[in-house]
Amino acid sequence: MYTHTHIYKVRNHYFIVLISLPSSFSLSYLSLLSPYFSAPILGDVGGVICRACNLAIPFHGCLLDLGTCQAKPAQYCKKVVHIKGGIEWYSVKGCTKNITECFKRTIKRRELVSTHCCRRPLCNF
Numbered sequence: 001m002y003t004h005t006h007i008y009k010v011r012n013h014y015f016i017v018l019i020s021l022p023s024s025f026s027l028s029y030l031s032l033l034s035p036y037f038s039a040p041i042l043g044d045v046g047g048v049i050c051r052a053c054n055l056a057i058p059f060h061g062c063l064l065d066l067g068t069c070q071a072k073p074a075q076y077c078k079k080v081v082h083i084k085g086g087i088e089w090y091s092v093k094g095c096t097k098n099i100t101e102c103f104k105r106t107i108k109r110r111e112l113v114s115t116h117c118c119r120r121p122l123c124n125f
Contacts, residue, residue, distance in 0.1 A: 050077030051125050053093040062093075068122075069095040076102055076117040077124040083112040093124045 052066035071077055078101060080092045096102060102117035118124060 047072055048075075048077060048119060048123075049121050050095050051093045051122055052095070053091075056091045056093060058088050058090075066094070071095040071119075074098065076119050077122075078102065079116045079124040081114045081116070083114065084110060 048071045049068050050071050051062075052069040053062035054064035054066055056062045076096045076099065078094060078096045082089050082091065096117060099117075102115060104113075104115045106113045116124075
């Protein structure tokens with residue numbers, strides 16, 4: 001059985017498309033059925049869609065929304081949280097450039113900066 005999942009964002013709404021075909025069905029026939037079943041959709045295996053937000057404040061959500069970003073196969077979704085006095089002040093969400101950005105914890109002038117990474121669609125929401 002062939003199964004493919006794809007997530008689309010249209011005007012702040014997310015749509016999940018699941019394609020499930022029997023193993024006897026040839027993938028070359030997909031392009032004949034519709035232009036939507038083309039190589040770019042089937043070819044993005046390994047990439048993950050992540051939430052991108054330049055400034056998110058607790059209880060208010062994302063103030064500087066960038067939509068989504070596409071993490072390449074060696075990249076991850078990240079969430080960088082800034083904590084002061086034990087209280088989360090704000091966070092930044094997006095895609096990493098490489099794994100060295102992940103799971104860091106640094107202290108800057110009475111401020112704790114913690115980075116969390118994940119590898120599922122929209123896992124940094």
